[in-house]
Structures are given as C-alpha cells and as structure tokens.
Amino acid sequence: MSTTHVTTRIATLVKNMEEHGFAGMAVNAGPSLTYLTGLHFHLMERPVVFVFTPASPVTIILPELERAKLTGLPFPASVYPYGEDPGGWENIFKEALEAIGLSGAKIGVEPRQLRLLEYKLLRGACQDVQFTDGSSLVAGPRSIKDDDELLLMRQAVMIAEDALEETLLKVKIGVSEKEIASELFLQLIGHGSETSLPFSPIVAAGPNGANPHAKPSGRKLQEGDLLVIDWGASFGGYASDLTRTFGVGKLDAESEKIHHLVQRANEAGRLAGKPGVTCDFVDSTTRNVIEQGGYGQHFTHRTGHGIGMECHEEPYIRNENNQQLQAGMTYTIEPGIYLPGKNGVRIEDDVVVTLTGAESLSTMSRKIRYVGA
C-alpha cells in the first residue's frame, strides 16, 4: 500500500468523524487497521489499539515486541509500547488516552472487531467518554474500492478461476469431496493465492449440497449428483469468493431445472446493481426469479455480501437493507436452491458497481458443466 493511500484514508476518516460528531476513533488489530495504516497486526492475546483524532498525532498502544513494525510510518504518531506483564496494560492505556484529552467526547469503535478486552481498557482509561458504534466511518470508505484495490480483487478472482479449471481435470465419479477440496487448495496456492485463504473451500455433492455451509466429507461423487464448489483466493490482502455447480454424469430433470433457475437468478442479480439502487432491490430481483420458478422457500439465505479485505463486509445484499449502491462497491451475487436430502445448487459471482451498472469480476461460465467417468 502506498503512503498516499494511507494519508488519504486517514484524512477521509477524520472528515467522517467531524461530520458525524466523533472526537476520535479507536481501532484495534484487524482489517480496518490495515486499511488505515498499511500495517498488519494479528488479533492476539495482547491488545493493539490505534486512536485517530482530528488534531493529535495517531496514538498507538502496542506490545514493545511489535514496535519494529512502526519504522517509517507515513503519519505522525505517539507510541505507547508495553512489556510482557498484562498488569501494565491499564496504566499504559490511561497514560495514552489522558495525553489525548478526550474527556466527555464521543469516540467511535467497531463492535464487530473490538473485543471486551480492549473495550474495558479504553473504558477504564477514560470513564466519561462515550464509546459509540463508529463502524460506518471506516466501513463506508472501505466499501468503495479504488482502481488499485480492484486490480487486486480481479487477480484474486483470476487465481480462483484458474485453480478450479486445473482441479476439474481430476474431478470424476468415485473421487471424494475431501480429495477435490485438497487438490483445489493446492491449486489455489500454486496459482498464487496467499496461504491464508478467505475461507475453506466447500465441496458438497448430492444431498450434502443441500447444506449451504457443508464441510467436505469422504463421500464419493456418484452419477446424478449435483456438485457444489464454493471457493476463493486471497491476493494482496483482498478476497475472491465464487461458487459453481456441476453435473456428475447424467442429471435428473429436476436437477437440471433448478440449476437453470439459479443460473437465471444469478444473471438477474449480476445485472441489477447500479449506483442509487438499494441492496434490497438487488436481493429481490434475484429472489424473484427463483420465487417465480416455484422454489422460493428453498432459497434460504440472503443474495450476497460485500467483499474486499474481508470476505464478508458491507454492503449486505439482503431483504430490507435500504443502503444504496455506489460506484466501486463490490459484493457477491449467490442465489441457491437447497432440496434437503436430495441436492443443492448455488452460483456465485463477485461484482463491482460501475458508473452505469455492475460488472462481474468473475467470468467463468455459469452454464451447467458435466464431469463424469
């Protein structure tokens, strides 16, 4: 990440804080901290907290051992390192936060990322501060991807598609879900994915495909199975998340029918996005295709989720979410039909909102493809 990115992102955060009446934003180890600073910290037993304010340098509380990561920071900072004894945490948080002087102010935090561990330390250090959900101050800007970010996401998609093509060469009747998942994993790494995948691939055939969150099992592919593969790659800190459903040998008529229905729903969903339309609209446009096909009660989840540094982030493509899409937002379109005890279909793409519509970052064919003997 360039120095320009970091300084622009912090400036945007400060502008958002001022517009919404926040005197500061406390961010702990996680994707938002990486987004804002370019630094990587694991969420570990030791707290790492950065406090951003309009006036002061960035206040950084971290283990002494991690201090080397701050070399050459592109923004002014006041650093409060601490040693091995957790008994010292309370005092260092007090010292750091008293130096900023936030008495009576409203400070933003991310409830999905901040643990009680850090919250109690912050709360103990400034008892008259009002800690408030400030997620949107960072999630808003994070949801709009710039060209550099889109390049990384396109690469994460390409790695995933190439890895699956290579894996499919070994997919046939008699091979187990677990064997396919292992091969896919190695192909993802071999094609350049970071080793920490956004999620463990789902490979689920026949009745296992009826569980949207199935884990690969020892079950072997059988003639007539629908085979769901849900997989993704990580590249440059960004995720891809795709699903394709294959036919094993000859399918019965209903399996072909539901695959075709989901394919049409996926297409409708991919085309529905543009600046100004709501997430609810994209969800209902996708869902309507399946409802009109008579399988509405078997599409049991939301249509999609935002994707970027996290595999699940804003915007969530679901019923009743009136958030409006903006150019640069990226999200999945992943309709499915699940017939318990029988089979399942899901077809998932990653799309980006353009100035006039939406473009799919993934291009692998969604038509039914057959694998066999």
Place this chain on the structure above:
Amino acid sequence: MSTTHVTTRIATLVKNMEEHGFAGMAVNAGPSLTYLTGLHFHLMERPVVFVFTPASPVTIILPELERAKLTGLPFPASVYPYGEDPGGWENIFKEALEAIGLSGAKIGVEPRQLRLLEYKLLRGACQDVQFTDGSSLVAGPRSIKDDDELLLMRQAVMIAEDALEETLLKVKIGVSEKEIASELFLQLIGHGSETSLPFSPIVAAGPNGANPHAKPSGRKLQEGDLLVIDWGASFGGYASDLTRTFGVGKLDAESEKIHHLVQRANEAGRLAGKPGVTCDFVDSTTRNVIEQGGYGQHFTHRTGHGIGMECHEEPYIRNENNQQLQAGMTYTIEPGIYLPGKNGVRIEDDVVVTLTGAESLSTMSRKIRYVGA
C-alpha cells in the same frame, strides 16, 4: 470429539461456575466454544452465543442458516435461531436470556474472545446482570490436556518436524526466505497439516533474524547467515509451534556462541517444568542461562506461551506470572538472542508437564546444523 468429552467438559464448567459464584457463562464463536461443544463456528458478522447454566439446557442463539450444525447435539439445548435481518438480533437475545431468568446474577464472559457486538446484545437483553471475566472457568480446564488431546498435539509436532526435514533438502545459499517459506508450507500440508496453519511460518536469515516477528522476504541466504525458521502444523484442531536456527555455510565465532547459549537456555527451560513450579520460575531458569552468558538484554521476550487449540493460550511462561504448573499443561520454551543489524537465534520446543517433570513433544535436534552450497 466424543460425546463423553463434551458432557464431561460442560459438567466441569458448571462445577467451576458454582465454585466461583457464577450463575452462567456466555461463550461466543471461538476455540472455547469448540472445546465445550465439539461444534465449529467462525467469528463472523453474525453473532453466535451459547449460554451455559447449572440448571437449564444450554441456550443457543445462532443464525437460522447454521442450525443444521446442531443435529444430534449430545446435551439438551434451547435454540433461538434468527434470520437475515440484524434488526432482529436484539429481540432474539432478549427472548433467549429472559427465558433463562438471570436477573441480578453474575455471568462469565471471555474478554479476549467476546466482541462488543455480542456484549452489547447480552447487556441489552439483561441490564441488571453482572458480566464478569470468567475466562479461567474454561481456560483452566482447557490448559490441562488429556491423552486424546496430547495424541493430536504429538501428531501436529510430528507433521511439523517431518515437513521441515523435507524442506531442508532445498535450503542452500542463494535460496530466498520466501522460497523456503513456500516450500515449507506445501510440505506441511503434504504431511497432513490442516490447511489453516496455526501461524504463517517465519523464515528469517542474517539481520532479518534479529526481528522475532520477521516476515519472509526476498532476501537470499548468504554464507555466514544464521537462519531462523519458526513454524508449526495444525492437526485435529491442535497446534504445534517450533523454532530451529541453522548455520548457512561457515559462521563467525559470535554466531556459534549465541547459538550454543540459546541451546543451553532451551534445555534448561525444557527441564525446569514440573507440577507445582511457577511459570515465573521456568522463565527465569531459561533467562538466567542467557543472562549469565552476557546476552540478557538481547533476549527481549517472554520464554513461552501455552499451546493447544490456540497457538497462544494459558499458561504464559513469563516473568512475574505466579501461576503454578500442573500435569497435562503444554507450553512452548523459546529463548532467543537478537543482535539488531546482525543476526538472531531462537530455539523453540513444545513441552508437556508430566507427574514428575516435563517432556518435550518435539525431538528434532537443537544442535547447530549447517546448510550450505
């Protein structure tokens, strides 16, 4: 995990709650939840919370979509599933917690795992409940490994050792840290590690080795480097975490000297553990060797950390930790010497406390080994 494990573990938790005056324990997605229930939930945008109490069935709040995971639960449960709209979370938490009737009680939580997201929902659902750090109610039992757990940990160690031996065949002058890390990663998976490693391997040579948390770089191995490799495997949900330091070609006298000193410290540390001695004692026994060798100020971190389902967990082997070791506890012994701008050495083993002492789960030689042209 067997049904017996789960029911025994929940019974132990209940006993601990009663002994320490807790009316319940709220556990969100994470390793403790897996330990107690055998179920795997990711920490995602949707909250998953289990509330354990002495009297009632286990109260489970989770997304409808995850409900299939509860099939065949080996304990009685009251399940509160919720749909796609986060607007419904508050009510479902209220409904679930009012049904338990915890008014005025003390409920345990894990501050290192519980996010503000779940905490606010719990707090909103029962405002007169006192949520208190109850980490030790689970961390205590978790820190004592039974024979089945030790078997998995021994396997995680064996996979790691075998993978490194295979990797070393390709380690020579001119190969980069990143190339070694990639090969090691593939060998770990190839030898049977789960694909989600406990951590990304550290491969750091020459001056890079002076940073205990270095990331593998493009720097190529050079004659005279000390090469630090810190790596581990995951097996059956348990981690291993080892470090060895190698000589590249011919080393200078000081490099050999500090390697030997760390090797002696590692040995002292491995032998220091037994039931009843404190973590502080193990730390100081290890540290004294390096201090007496004149390099005390270059051993900049604690001696070790507990290891099990998490790569870092209780007990922490550090100065001023008066926790007493018990048979079945497992932790790392990882002394190091770091000479900024020059090089570094670390030698790390995973040990288990026995009835009379401590046994290293890892057996790969700690003596200096040379890799070359």
